[in-house]
Amino acid sequence: MKGIITVLGADQVGIIAKVCAFLAGRGVNILDISQTIVRGYFSMLMIVDMSGQAFEDIAEGLDGLGRAIGVLIKLQHEDIFTTMHRI
């Protein structure tokens, strides 16, 4: 099962590093990353492999990390996107 992580917030040093370190610490493999700055806001999408992971724990951990560094981090099951946009 794949998860989609979206990160949105004011740009600052070390957002990617902190998110990646958090995921590495929990053994979550990152499959794809794309990142851009939209009107001064940091916006990142990650696709991660959630097989064998406790979804709730990782989601809560990311939420807490986001609050600690002042950005919004959300983990969602990929099915919500594929269901809505693919027939």
Added chain:
Amino acid sequence: MISRLEIQETNQMIEESNLDVRTITMGVSLLDCAGPDAGEFNRKIYDKITRTAEHLVKTGDDISRQYGLPIVNKRVAVTPVALAAAGLLSGLSDTEDGLSRASEMYAEIARTLDRAASAVGVNFIGGYSALVQKGSTFSDRALIRSIPRALAGTERVCSCVNAGSTRSGLNMNAVRRMGRVILEMAELTKDRDALACAKFVVFCNAVEDNPFMAGAFHGAGERDAVINVGVSGPGVVKRALEQVRGADFETLCETIKKTAFKITRAGQLVAQEASKRLRVPFGIIDLSLAPTPAVGDSIAEILREMGLEQPGAPGTTAAVAILNDNVKKGGVMASSYVGGLSGAFIPVSEDHGMIEAARLGALTLEKLEAMTCVCSVGLDMVAVPGDTSAETLSGIIADEMAIGMINNKTTAVRIIPVPGKTVGDTAEFGGLLGRAPVMPVNSFGCGGFISRGGRIPPPIHSFRN
């Protein structure tokens, strides 16, 4: 691979346009609880509901977190109580005294349902209902008599009465009774602007798998338990229409269809996941656009975006027809089983744009009635002066039922005569039920028509065999 744009689109729908799943409603059959002993029956239905729906709220919350998609309500619908509890009345005679004792027993069942709903954490439980489209049993009459006290004395119990159908015609004895029942429950809850009336619906062609309150019940043709899901998303449709401002009707319709498809797919995903986790079969998706009082979650905003100055302006019925039809066309392809009411809801008190239109006088009862010819479901959450007579309420119900009967569609009336209030005042219900400006009612009488009694025969086109 899913694209950045698609991910952004979905999350914008959720965060900025109020995309949500409006309700996961678990239908629970109470038929196997039937028996002659009232205490035993109450214990059995409490146990069955709390056992079957034990994990409903937590599962809904878990799914919501997994997909990042709000699931606003979790609810329970049960077998119409007038069917499930009929066996309790076997020792009572069909007299005034028997009826009075029977309605006492039924009011106790309402309290049991309320306790069960509270125990599993759902905000409403539907099914305190009777199906009397052709005639009423002793049990139906007892239940109808008990409705005002049952709804006034409970917090979460919802009730509906099916008073007509295309196949059976209109039970005008029941329609006449409904006017008095509504006034009685308004009086019992006059300190709360007749709140009990907001939990009661009169139907024509009621459906057995509707997940939306106040009219949800678990039909006799359903299995033991089932998961039905109601989708929503008027804000998403409105936002999509902003992108095609001024375009022709073909473009308008295409845009609604594509948006409805995406909304419904999200609902389908949630329904299947809930069904799997709860080990309860999936029933249907109800393709309804249901507004809330929040700005950006309104059917009226869609109508204005379509080019109307206010809902109620000439062109409104056509606009609602377009919206309703294209939501269905987009939605049916997105789900394997579509059912319930499936249409655009136009509850006045639950839609800030409708409230505004009613306050301005743009939206009248008569125009709302016309709109219900082309959309689901009927005169919904409409406040009228507290001195409206029972006959007039019955007349309004009869008109709405006739639209349903002749057009082979579901229609409903959820009307609130607000004691002590009149045109220009506002009734406050709070929460999702919102607030409603008291609307003027045609003051000419219909007592001679309503008092005739009996049944209006079904229309000629009901004979299809």
